Amino acid sequence: MANVKLDGVRKVYPNGVEAVEPCHVDIPDGELVVLVGPSGCGKSTLLRMVAGLEEITDGTLYIGDAVMNDVEPANRNIAMVFQNYALYPHMTVAKNMGYGLKNRGLPKAEINQKVAEAAKMLNLSEYLDRRPSQLSGGQRQRVAMGRAIVRSPELFLFDEPLSNLDAKLRNQMRIEIRALQQRLGVTAMYVTHDQVEAMTLADRIIVLNAGRIEQIGTPGEIYSRPASTFVASFMGAPPMNIFTGTSDGQQATLDGGVSLNGAGAPSQTGKIQIGIRPEDVALDANGALPFDVDIVEELGAHRLLHGRLSGQPFSVSVGKDEAAQTGPAKVALKPGAVHFFDAEAGRRL
Amino acid sequence: MKRAAFGQIGFPILLLIPQLVIIAIFFYWPAGYAIQSSFYLQDPFGFGSTYVGLENYSRLTTSRTYLSSFWFTVIFTTLVTFFSLAIALLLAVKADKVIRGAKTYRTLLMWVYAIAPPVAGLMGVMLFDQSRGNITQVLANFGYDYRLGVNYWDTAAAMITVSIWKQIPVNFIFFLSGLQAIPKSVREAALIDNASGTSRFWDITFPLLAPTGFFLLIINITYALFDTFGIVDTIVKGEPGNNPMTLVYRVFVDGFRGGDLGGSSAQSVVLMVLVLILTVVQFRFLERRIHYT
Numbered sequence: 321m322a323n324v325k326l327d328g329v330r331k332v333y334p335n336g337v338e339a340v341e342p343c344h345v346d347i348p349d350g351e352l353v354v355l356v357g358p359s360g361c362g363k364s365t366l367l368r369m370v371a372g373l374e375e376i377t378d379g380t381l382y383i384g385d386a387v388m389n390d391v392e393p394a395n396r397n398i399a400m401v402f403q404n405y406a407l408y409p410h411m412t413v414a415k416n417m418g419y420g421l422k423n424r425g426l427p428k429a430e431i432n433q434k435v436a437e438a439a440k441m442l443n444l445s446e447y448l449d450r451r452p453s454q455l456s457g458g459q460r461q462r463v464a465m466g467r468a469i470v471r472s473p474e475l476f477l478f479d480e481p482l483s484n485l486d487a488k489l490r491n492q493m494r495i496e497i498r499a500l501q502q503r504l505g506v507t508a509m510y511v512t513h514d515q516v517e518a519m520t521l522a523d524r525i526i527v528l529n530a531g532r533i534e535q536i537g538t539p540g541e542i543y544s545r546p547a548s549t550f551v552a553s554f555m556g557a558p559p560m561n562i563f564t565g566t567s568d569g570q571q572a573t574l575d576g577g578v579s580l581n582g583a584g585a586p587s588q589t590g591k592i593q594i595g596i597r598p599e600d601v602a603l604d605a606n607g608a609l610p611f612d613v614d615i616v617e618e619l620g621a622h623r624l625l626h627g628r629l630s631g632q633p634f635s636v637s638v639g640k641d642e643a644a645q646t647g648p649a650k651v652a653l654k655p656g657a658v659h660f661f662d663a664e665a666g667r668r669l
Numbered sequence: 670m671k672r673a674a675f676g677q678i679g680f681p682i683l684l685l686i687p688q689l690v691i692i693a694i695f696f697y698w699p700a701g702y703a704i705q706s707s708f709y710l711q712d713p714f715g716f717g718s719t720y721v722g723l724e725n726y727s728r729l730t731t732s733r734t735y736l737s738s739f740w741f742t743v744i745f746t747t748l749v750t751f752f753s754l755a756i757a758l759l760l761a762v763k764a765d766k767v768i769r770g771a772k773t774y775r776t777l778l779m780w781v782y783a784i785a786p787p788v789a790g791l792m793g794v795m796l797f798d799q800s801r802g803n804i805t806q807v808l809a810n811f812g813y814d815y816r817l818g819v820n821y822w823d824t825a826a827a828m829i830t831v832s833i834w835k836q837i838p839v840n841f842i843f844f845l846s847g848l849q850a851i852p853k854s855v856r857e858a859a860l861i862d863n864a865s866g867t868s869r870f871w872d873i874t875f876p877l878l879a880p881t882g883f884f885l886l887i888i889n890i891t892y893a894l895f896d897t898f899g900i901v902d903t904i905v906k907g908e909p910g911n912n913p914m915t916l917v918y919r920v921f922v923d924g925f926r927g928g929d930l931g932g933s934s935a936q937s938v939v940l941m942v943l944v945l946i947l948t949v950v951q952f953r954f955l956e957r958r959i960h961y962t
Contacts, residue, residue, distance in 0.1 A: 371861065372861075373860065393857075398861065399861070400857075400858070402854040404852065406855045408855060408873060
């Protein structure tokens with residue numbers, strides 16, 4: 321078990337594309353950090369640099385207190401779970417799990433014992449003699465997990481491990497992974513593009529966009545104080561509504577003329593962006609904001625109302641018990657509902 | 670497979686006729702004729718034949734030249750198959766690792782495939798030629814007097830070398846695509862599990878290449894046994910003398926040079942049986958070959 325430190329780690333591909341800008345991350349021992357972002361944001365590249373599957377262009381990677389930049393992947397004492405499981409198709413489940421230990425020169429009896437333990441933990445005991453092709457997707461995923469566990473690594477690396485599973489299994493495996501990681505107390509880095517997975521699994525989340533770290537924080541911080549419009553609209557479903565508007569230092573006004581009374585305003589004046597989460601708004605006959613509802617989306621537990629506020633697209637989430645219909649309505653803001661962002665860069669104000 | 674429905678039996682047969690006619694005329698008729706004439710002693714000028722039963726066959730088992738060709742063919746096939754597979758695998762593994770300019774590099778390696786066998790044979794002969802061959806000259810610098818077509822072993826070496834050289838590109842293409850079919854993540858998982866490149870190759874890459882390898886093994890045995898005729902012919906130039914030759918080439922030499930059509934037919938029948946065995950092996954194993962998914 322170990323802490324992980326990325327000190328200015330950067331990736332530039334031979335064709336000059338900078339996949340990951342210099343980033344500084346500190347992961348304390350035993351923490352599960354989720355790297356999240358849209359595809360192509362560099363999250364997998366970052367993980368693969370930690371694994372040693374990609375070369376680090378600049379900066380220093382520490383696992384424990386040792387510099388790992390030029391250490392072979394097999395000697396970094398890490399374990400990785402891949403999206404498509406990456407099991408060895410010609411080996412049985414037991415051999416798959418024991419292969420790494422065999423290469424470390426462990427005696428056979430010890431390997432068998434460790435494999436049996438891990439298999440028991442993952443409910444795989446009766447499948448040890450099967451080939452991966454004879455297993456279901458969820459079982460293969462478990463074998464991949466088992467292969468990671470038996471190594472007793474200092475660091476788990478997960479590269480979208482649940483993307484190939486169906487939704488129900490994904491939820492179940494997500495809980496299992498979290499429970500397992502906490503029981504073993506091993507530091508983990510987990511890559512996903514699914515913000516729900518990120519929110520539910522993480523001790524801390526790293527949000528990446530276009531090779532740059534947008535924000536590092538706990539799920540709560542990320543959700544309630546997004547550092548940029550990108551984070552605000554990426555994390556949370558449905559995404560935060562982002563309006564264009566202006567601020568005079570006292571009061572913010574949406575383009576289109578509607579003023580947000582009592583919501584405060586940033587000290588910066590002039591053009592700004594204003595964010596409001598769909599769930600931070602309530603339908604209220606006495607509300608101050610006029611809302612034109614165009615579409616009502618039925619989602620079971622709640623409904624989504626899509627329409628316009630001050631001429632700009634606006635979505636509101638309401639509980640299933642609230643009456644909702646298309647046409648004009650009034651809404652009121654919950655306290656602390658309004659976020660202000662810089663007009664150009666989208667940074668939080 | 671979906672079964673097409675035809676009203677009556679006549680139409681499908683009509684569609685099959687061209688193919689069946691070709692097979693009958695060019696395969697079954699000559700094969701049947703060979704079997705028939707292997708039991709006869711033929712007059713070389715075609716004036717008549719005498720039924721001799723199995724004498725043509727029994728003569729083969731005692732013929733010193735035939736047995737020598739037989740053993741040469743066994744060694745020749747083994748060496749050609751082994752080395753063309755091994756070298757191609759080595760090249761494929763190396764080519765697979767190339768990242769920059771990979772396409773150009775691979776294309777250059779595959780180009781050799783486009784050379785026609787007789788041309789390849791001819792180029793080989795020129796390299797090994799007694800008076801002006803480059804390889805002959807190199808060997809002469811080392812004090813070795815290389816004599817193609819005169820010394821049995823020298824000729825054998827040239828035959829084997831040219832045959833291997835000609836077959837490498839085919840194997841290379843198959844091995845390379847086989848390597849590229851191995852999922853990247855499986856290799857990466859191996860990279861994390863095992864620090865040694867050599868043992869990674871034998872533990873992971875090689876077993877995953879086995880289906881390709883087995884297919885190529887059959888293809889290469891067939892090639893070495895039968896398709897090397899052109900190369901052997903170019904090197905021996907129809908002057909058998911003391912030179913080594915493969916069984917297929919001996920069929921031609923004994924039948925058309927020696928005029929022993931009966932004996933030559935018996936040899937063809939032996940080869941037919943050999944092909945039959947190979948085909949059975951190929952179907953038994955290739956059809957059921959393990960598919961890793």
